[in-house]
Amino acid sequence: MRLRFAPSPTGYIHIGNVRTAVYNYIIAKKYNAELILRIEDTDKERSTKEYETMLIEDLKWLGLAWAEGPDTGGSCGPYRQSERFKIYKDFTERLLQNGNAYHCYCTPEELEAHRKEAAAANKPIVYSGRCRNLPAVEKMKFEAMGRKPSVRFKLPEDVSIEIDDKIKGRVVFDSENIGGDFIIVRSDGVPVYNYIVVIDDAMMKITNIIRGEDHLSNTPKQILVAKALGFTPPVYAHHGLVLGPDRSKLSKRHGITSLRRYREQGYLADALLNYLSMLGWASESGEEIFSIDEIAKQIDIEKLSNSPAVFDFQKLKWMNGQYLRKYPLDKITDLFIPYIKEAGYDPNKIEKQQLEVIISILQKKCDLLSEIKSFIGIFLAEVLEPDEETDMLLKEEDSKKIITEAYEFIKTNTADKDSLIGALVSFAKGRTGLKGKKLFMPIRGILTGRLKGPELDDVVPVIGLDKSRKRIEYMFNRYI
RNA sequence: GUCCCCGUCGUCUAGGGGUCUAGGACACAGGGUUUUCAUCCCUGCAACAGGGGUUCAAAUCCCCUCGGGGAUGCCA
Structure with missing residues (x-):
């Protein structure tokens, strides 16, 4: 069994994506499977190396680990999509040659106009297939105009695609309403997610995919590509999304969303891990405070929640407090020190024993590490x-x-x-x-x-x- | 609009035909411990979206409606 987590480095990692990573990590742990980290950085506009570095750092801070990835290496590399273009190109040639794909000369503006038209007429938004059988003369005309073609995948007609999802059960899509032939390579030559995800998963020998249900409607496209390429699709499991209090996808306007910010506020990795895995899963005994090993023992893919879950900031905080109070003194002291510095005091000037006494008293009062900032003055100020x-x-x-x-x-x-x-x-x-x-x-x-x-x-x-x-x-x- | 997914206390959930007067946790309210806030302990509040079926029996199975979410990108 091989699992993967495939984030894109376009910002601080979002807590919803972290949950997906956690699920993959736990399930991998449970079955002693390999977890692969792959960086999906084909969106050149938004991906940066800095974000990638921070993403890996944050994930490691949380306590996650992977067998293969851009930092650890492995036999199926490279693990950055931006370094795999040659591989994709070869597959695209193949698709083009055997007629599963074709060049499309439509411009983004034309496509946008078509979409608007369809929307205005209350019709489903489907690519017209205008370039599907473009005569050679027309092609030459477009080439002469300087248009660079994109590559579209030719959607088979009248087929239904069945997904046997481990969480959702059987889900069926008709090829008619997938939206028409879709682009697999942009006109600038950069291939697109829905296409290369299939190649990478196959080349990296991924057997199971656990991801958010926002990917469910992409899945039929991916299965079709896999079939055209001669790959056996992996086993899918789509879990419900994390929502904000208003029940829309959790976003910045609901509060803190990046793992990094939680970390800065003094949330503990163990508590975060525990809360995230508990969001959309419950143990048989009803207990909620669990180590990651215990969760791995009890959880299973099929038992992951089907429906979306509202993120409960209050409960996370409560859980963090539970962990905070349980931590041994030497460990919690080290964790508190940066926050004492932030409050403007120098912990090095305090005798270690004295400091530990103070921490042992304050440990009882805090739910977050950062909360020590408002209490520490009680001891250190004049x-x-x-x-x-x-x-x-x-x-x-x-x-x-x-x-x-x-x-x-x-x-x-x-x-x-x-x-x-x-x-x-x-x-x-x-x-x-x-x-x-x-x-x-x-x-x-x-x-x-x-x-x-x-x-x-x-x-x-x-x-x-x-x-x-x-x-x-x-x-x-x-x-x- | 179209396609797909989802629908049990405010929130996360247990339950998967009879054991449900629906269990737990967070939050909230009240009480106790603490000569105080908090912690901790106890008690309480609070839900099967609605309507039709199927069945002796439905939170649980089926259908419809409603509600929510996601997708519909030369984003991932």
């Missing part, structure tokens, strides 16, 4: 500006009482850093009669500048006596 909601709270009369008492407290305090918070709370409680939320939230505000955050019992021993005192003085001066 004094903190209260945020808006904290400011509102500290302006209240009850809060002012507590600020005053806290200030009194530090003047006479004899507690050490570990008993400080307990002593402060009882002191303030005893003097003001306030308790619960009324008591605790202002103290949290005074010490951290925020209403949300890690346990004060954890925070105060870490920041110590001096810093606590400074922050209380600061708030006293500010509000009283």
Whole structure:
């Protein structure tokens, strides 16, 4: 069994395509099959080498791996379509010679006009076949005009093409409504996706194709090409697409769509992998947090979802939090460090043990790695500006009482850093009669500048006596 | 327009003729733990798109309608 993932490097890789890659990876893992990475870069306008590099980097970051590809090599290379033109050219010659393809001299403008006409008349958009049997004289006329022909595949008439799809079941297309003879080589000599995908899959000995259902209507064309070339078509499996909340194909206007952005925001590769494979599949037990090995054990091609799935940003975040809290301290510390730097602190200046204590406290509070940026100052800053909601709270009369008492407290305090918070709370409680939320939230505000955050019992021993005192003085001066 | 695919709580899904008063998870609401926000635990809310068949019996099989998506490129 040989599988492939074939992205085109026209931008940061889209999360929907990543899901397809993940499925291929998992199924390959399950059956111990080879996974091939092929770069489909024939769209010269949009493909770049930079995107290819980033695409591979992102996929590797996610934890995917492949047996053959442009970076790893392999016996069926090259693995970039732009480097395989010679192969395609030979096949095109063959098709031209045995009458399965022909030159077409129609210009894009003419074709566009024809399409518009058909659309206006509410007729199906089909290529007229004008150049299918073009007399030699006409050809010469066009050549003399300087027109460069494209190559079209000659569609057999009155045949129905049957796909035995592993997910969709049996799907049948009639050759009549495939849209007419389709272009396989552009007039500039660059061959087109629907054509070369067939050649590459055959030459690379691909046995199974798992891809999005946006490719389902291309499949009959590909099967026809395969037959004309004498290839046995692979086994197909078309899974449902990823949609946005409005149920259209997930796109930028719905939120983040590129794997790279998720990575930057501090999503974990394991969580992403888990969520993506769970989007359109469920385990028998109903459990949802699984390692990739466990998923590979349980999942199967036929069980992949048939219908489209709305991407649930909230659930992904929840799942990420589950992973984040489970990670061992040394691993999660390394992952957090870049975000601590982003927040403007230098982790190298902090003693390793101290840093790990801080991380172990903050790990409990974060769903995303980047969220540490809003908490880290609680430990590393000297004094903190209260945020808006904290400011509102500290302006209240009850809060002012507590600020005053806290200030009194530090003047006479004899507690050490570990008993400080307990002593402060009882002191303030005893003097003001306030308790619960009324008591605790202002103290949290005074010490951290925020209403949300890690346990004060954890925070105060870490920041110590001096810093606590400074922050209380600061708030006293500010509000009283 | 035409072709193809899809249709169970708001979302991801389980279910594939009787075990369905339809199960789980996220979200949401309420409660408990935490002298606080969060975490965690418990409870609740909430769905078979509609209409016809087939059958003793339909979420499950068939047909129609409706709704959604995709394709219809010298993009992939």
